[in-house]
Amino acid sequence: MTAVEQTKDPFADEAWRAAIDHAAGCLACRTPGAGCETGELLLRAYEEAARLTRSESDAPTN
Secondary structure (H helix, E strand, O other): OOOOOOOOOHHHHHHHHHHHHHHHHOHHHHOOOOOOHHHHHHHHHHHHHHHHHHHHHHOOOO
């Protein structure tokens, strides 16, 4: 999923916003080659929420 794609899950949207807000104010996140544990955790939380949303929307409905 790219940053341009939208999800229908409010948690995924909130997780994306948290990751972006953190990265905007974090020097480590904005520095190429630097690592930020918090930024990585927030990004992983977003990826997981987006993955769950996709798997739920791809599931067959009965």
